[in-house]
Amino acid sequence: MTQRKLGDVILDVKNISLAFGGVKALTDISFDVREHEIRAIIGPNGAGKSSMLNCINGVYTPQHGTITFRGQTFDHMNSRQVAEMGVARTFQNLALFKGMSVLDNIMTGRNLKIRSNILLQALRIGPAQREEIRHREFVEHIIDFLEIQAHRKTPVGQLPYGLQKRVDLGRALAMEPQVLLLDEPMAGMNVEEKQDMCRFVLDINDEFGTTVVLIEHDMGVVMDISDRVVVLDYGKKIGDGTPDAVRNNEEVIRAYLGTGH
Amino acid sequence: MAFFLETLLNGLMAGMLYSLVALGFVLIFKASGVFNFAQGAMVLFAALAMARFAEWVPQWTGIESLWLANTAAFVLAGAVMFVVAWLVERLVLRHLVNQEAATLLMATLGITYFMEGLGQTLFGSDIYKIDIGMPKDPIFAFETVFEGGVLINQEDLIAAAIAAVLVAGLSLFFQKTATGRALRAVADDHQAAQSIGIPLNRIWVIVWCVAGVVALVAGMIWGSKLGVQFSLATVALRALPVIILGGLTSVPGAIIGGLIIGVGEKLSEVYLGPFVGGGIEIWFAYMLALVFLLFRPQGLFGEKIIDRV
Amino acid sequence: MFYRENGQFKTSYAADQQILPIAQDRWAILALLVFAFVGVPLLADEYLFRAIFIPFLILALAAVGVNILVGYCGQISLGSGAFMAVGAYAAYNTFVRIDGMPLLVALLSGGFFATLVGIFFGIPSLRVKGLYLAVATLAAQFFCDWAFLRIGWFTHGNPSGSVSVSNLQVFGLPVESPLQKYIFCLALLVLFALLAKNLVRSAVGREWMAIRDMDVAAAVIGIRPMYAKLSAFAVSSFIVGVAGALWGFVHLGAWEPAAFSVDRSFQLLFMVIIGGMGSIMGSFFGAAFIVVLPIVLNQLLPALGSVVGVEISTAAISHAEFMVFGALIVWFLIVEPHGLAKLWSIGKQKLRLWPFPH
Numbered sequence: 001m002t003q004r005k006l007g008d009v010i011l012d013v014k015n016i017s018l019a020f021g022g023v024k025a026l027t028d029i030s031f032d033v034r035e036h037e038i039r040a041i042i043g044p045n046g047a048g049k050s051s052m053l054n055c056i057n058g059v060y061t062p063q064h065g066t067i068t069f070r071g072q073t074f075d076h077m078n079s080r081q082v083a084e085m086g087v088a089r090t091f092q093n094l095a096l097f098k099g100m101s102v103l104d105n106i107m108t109g110r111n112l113k114i115r116s117n118i119l120l121q122a123l124r125i126g127p128a129q130r131e132e133i134r135h136r137e138f139v140e141h142i143i144d145f146l147e148i149q150a151h152r153k154t155p156v157g158q159l160p161y162g163l164q165k166r167v168d169l170g171r172a173l174a175m176e177p178q179v180l181l182l183d184e185p186m187a188g189m190n191v192e193e194k195q196d197m198c199r200f201v202l203d204i205n206d207e208f209g210t211t212v213v214l215i216e217h218d219m220g221v222v223m224d225i226s227d228r229v230v231v232l233d234y235g236k237k238i239g240d241g242t243p244d245a246v247r248n249n250e251e252v253i254r255a256y257l258g259t260g261h
Numbered sequence: 262m263a264f265f266l267e268t269l270l271n272g273l274m275a276g277m278l279y280s281l282v283a284l285g286f287v288l289i290f291k292a293s294g295v296f297n298f299a300q301g302a303m304v305l306f307a308a309l310a311m312a313r314f315a316e317w318v319p320q321w322t323g324i325e326s327l328w329l330a331n332t333a334a335f336v337l338a339g340a341v342m343f344v345v346a347w348l349v350e351r352l353v354l355r356h357l358v359n360q361e362a363a364t365l366l367m368a369t370l371g372i373t374y375f376m377e378g379l380g381q382t383l384f385g386s387d388i389y390k391i392d393i394g395m396p397k398d399p400i401f402a403f404e405t406v407f408e409g410g411v412l413i414n415q416e417d418l419i420a421a422a423i424a425a426v427l428v429a430g431l432s433l434f435f436q437k438t439a440t441g442r443a444l445r446a447v448a449d450d451h452q453a454a455q456s457i458g459i460p461l462n463r464i465w466v467i468v469w470c471v472a473g474v475v476a477l478v479a480g481m482i483w484g485s486k487l488g489v490q491f492s493l494a495t496v497a498l499r500a501l502p503v504i505i506l507g508g509l510t511s512v513p514g515a516i517i518g519g520l521i522i523g524v525g526e527k528l529s530e531v532y533l534g535p536f537v538g539g540g541i542e543i544w545f546a547y548m549l550a551l552v553f554l555l556f557r558p559q560g561l562f563g564e565k566i567i568d569r570v
Numbered sequence: 571m572f573y574r575e576n577g578q579f580k581t582s583y584a585a586d587q588q589i590l591p592i593a594q595d596r597w598a599i600l601a602l603l604v605f606a607f608v609g610v611p612l613l614a615d616e617y618l619f620r621a622i623f624i625p626f627l628i629l630a631l632a633a634v635g636v637n638i639l640v641g642y643c644g645q646i647s648l649g650s651g652a653f654m655a656v657g658a659y660a661a662y663n664t665f666v667r668i669d670g671m672p673l674l675v676a677l678l679s680g681g682f683f684a685t686l687v688g689i690f691f692g693i694p695s696l697r698v699k700g701l702y703l704a705v706a707t708l709a710a711q712f713f714c715d716w717a718f719l720r721i722g723w724f725t726h727g728n729p730s731g732s733v734s735v736s737n738l739q740v741f742g743l744p745v746e747s748p749l750q751k752y753i754f755c756l757a758l759l760v761l762f763a764l765l766a767k768n769l770v771r772s773a774v775g776r777e778w779m780a781i782r783d784m785d786v787a788a789a790v791i792g793i794r795p796m797y798a799k800l801s802a803f804a805v806s807s808f809i810v811g812v813a814g815a816l817w818g819f820v821h822l823g824a825w826e827p828a829a830f831s832v833d834r835s836f837q838l839l840f841m842v843i844i845g846g847m848g849s850i851m852g853s854f855f856g857a858a859f860i861v862v863l864p865i866v867l868n869q870l871l872p873a874l875g876s877v878v879g880v881e882i883s884t885a886a887i888s889h890a891e892f893m894v895f896g897a898l899i900v901w902f903l904i905v906e907p908h909g910l911a912k913l914w915s916i917g918k919q920k921l922r923l924w925p926f927p928h
Contacts, residue, residue: 083792095787121772375896538720547709
């Protein structure tokens with residue numbers, strides 16, 4: 001594991017509680033994320049990991065608790081604001097835009113940075129045309145990075161699952177995020193694909209200093225690449241620390257392996 | 262005051278008719294999640310069938326009695342609606358099982374047009390009468406309370422009674438019979454119902470059959486009141502606001518929504534109409550629905566619409 | 571072997587992004603435009619202009635507008651007839667009430683007012699979708715039906731809501747004969763189609779499609795659903811409004827609210843479904859289909875009937891029309907939800923391989 005210079009706390013989650021009707025998805029969750037680190041969130045299925053990311057993104061509004069991003073505290077997040085602040089994410093179930101090509105999907109990630117208004121875009125002259133080309137160049141860098149050049153014009157619905165996951169990542173990267181929330185980016189992949197994805201995540205963290213919050217089930221990956229780990233179970237936090245510390249935590253072992261009867 | 266009461270009662274009666282049509286929508290939506298835009302066309306189709314069979318049965322069999330001819334016509338029309346239900350499931354629904362709601366909605370739009378064309382090709386496009394022996398003269402009620410009494414249409418009264426019987430019958434069917442239980446299960450969760458062995462395709466045919474019968478009753482009553490003609494198909498458009506108000510998944514909602522719309526239309530026409538040029542019945546229901554859509558899209562009794570990520 | 575991209579390398583993003591990247595396509599479209607502007611006027615007679623070409627051009631324009639809203643942005647609308655009506659009556663009022671108002675400005679003003687109405691009735695799309703949104707747009711339809719019939723100001727006090735215009739001219743050139751009307755509509759259609767195509771392949775178009783495909787993910791990327799949906803309503807209504815104004819001014823000359831009834835809304839929606847949702851070219855296909863089909867049926871059915879010895883009345887033909895439309899809608903939705911446009915592109919794919927089978 002490379003020694004990364006970790007910065008100050010960039011994201012601070014305090015006492016988040018989320019319930020849907022009678023179902024308590026999250027109960028009093030608190031943890032922090034330091035800049036430039038790779039923070040993993042692990043836990044059995046249904047522990048509330050995706051719900052946690054959804055709260056950070058503004059998809060769900062928690063009933064209690066606050067989220068502090070770079071010193072600014074919010075009790076609920078607005079999706080657009082979060083995106084503008086530089087937080088991007090991928091989805092567990094691949095929320096790709098099925099009707100568009102790979103190129104167009106990743107281009108949507110540039111949306112926040114596009115300045116020309118509707119009229120200019122309709123006429124497609126001068127500034128609008130130049131801007132479109134500039135963003136296309138940026139997106140092509142991402143396509144190169146993710147090694148999906150051959151598929152750029154293919155409708156995403158036709159791609160195999162592993163490639164779709166890369167497009168999802170590419171779309172998040174197009175936002176030039178400071179914090180990247182990855183929801184099970186390696187689910188359903190074979191060993192080679194996982195290695196590729198790990199390489200991408202590490203490269204992103206290395207080259208751009210992007211903070212990564214990563215939900216993942218593969219313990220090998222988690223132990224290998226993350227700096228710190230949060231463990232959730234049934235919506236509660238049961239572990240928080242370095243991978244080694246968490247690995248030896250009794251409660252964590254119990255949650256994953258069950259207790260003997 | 263008597264005039265107000267009259268308008269109110271007329272509104273309630275009209276509302277009852279809307280409720281009948283709305284009921285068909287709600288039934289199909291509850292059981293299959295398909296919004297059946299073709300319900301109006303089904304009303305027209307059923308009414309046409311009934312009207313023509315009532316004419317033809319005496320010609321074919323020489324039966325003289327009005328009652329017998331009408332009953333036979335009703336049964337025949339019902340059979341036709343069963344065939345329609347079966348065909349719709351077989352030819353259309355089965356192939357669109359996993360498509361999104363918008364696609365299914367547009368498919369039912371296509372079915373609407375097709376049925377309108379087919380109905381008129383098979384049964385003719387003149388104006389036909391349905392005569393089921395409804396008394397056409399109005400009566401004066403409450404003569405002791407109000408001077409001169411309140412004018413009520415007997416036909417509407419009987420129509421309301423028939424509708425009430427139909428709703429009671431349907432409620433009993435849903436609550437007490439095994440098929441009714443199966444229908445409720447399917448409405449709740451298709452996959453779960455399938456996994457306990459409920460045959461989805463057959464259920465949908467049944468649902469469309471029931472909706473067809475409801476359409477037939479609605480068509481019979483509307484047709485008796487207004488005559489059977491092409492404009493009957495637009496009755497579907499009149500009933501849409503009813504289900505928005507009542508909630509797409511609620512049978513009591515369809516009834517209450519219909520009554521509210523019926524009363525609202527009549528009252529607004531009489532009391533608001535003169536100020537804005539009249540003829541506001543045409544959009545009153547829709548504007549009311551629009552308000553609901555902005556503030557309470559699930560209607561008065563519907564389930565909250567939740568979007569899961 | 572003719573339709574190949576071999577040797578056509580793109581060396582700049584601009585070249586890669588153009589509307590017609592394949593050279594053969596460019597030639598084909600050029601030829602089509604030449605034929606449309608020059609060939610048709612030489613070959614067609616008055617009847618063809620009046621009955622087929624002019625309605626086709628105007629309805630194609632309206633279909634482009636509806637496609638933007640329904641096909642690209644995924645918002646169901648059954649109120650397009652109302653937006654056409656707003657365009658027509660607004661243009662009428664600007665034209666008639668303001669002295670010396672140029673025709674083009676009046677038409678565009680029709681589009682402008684249609685935009686305002688479109689945005690207003692588009693507000694429910696921020697809360698509901700699918701069937702519920704369809705009901706909201708129907709509210710627009712019925713309200714406008716009533717408004718143009720009963721509110722005297724819109725129609726200069728005419729009790730039946732009917733109005734008429736005459737003496738149309740653009741930059742001093744008259745727009746009176748069928749040929750002149752055809753060229754006028756053709757020019758406007760080409761212009762608007764180009765603008766629309768630019769929009770749908772740029773950032774705004776991607777926003778629309780993102781909202782259509784997965785609005786939650788779109789929000790997370792930073793797309794504002796409100797802006798995207800309302801802009802779709804705005805642009806769509808503008809185009810539909812201009813088409814409505816053209817329909818009244820150029821095609822009908824004199825009209826009443828019934829020309830823009832809910833049947834018109836359905837007709838436009840069918841054009842978009844059959845032609846191909848989310849495809850500018852599809853709007854053209856759909857419009858052509860819907861304009862030409864009744865005429866074909868009108869000729870074909872009596873001919874078929876006489877072969878079999880059965881007399882087919884005009885009423886029967888109109889019923890047959892209904893049945894054919896309905897059946898086609900269902901058929902397309904089952905077999906090829908992306909409509910004629912998709913069939914066309916499949917055909918082109920086969921053409922690329924020709925004469926090889928695969």
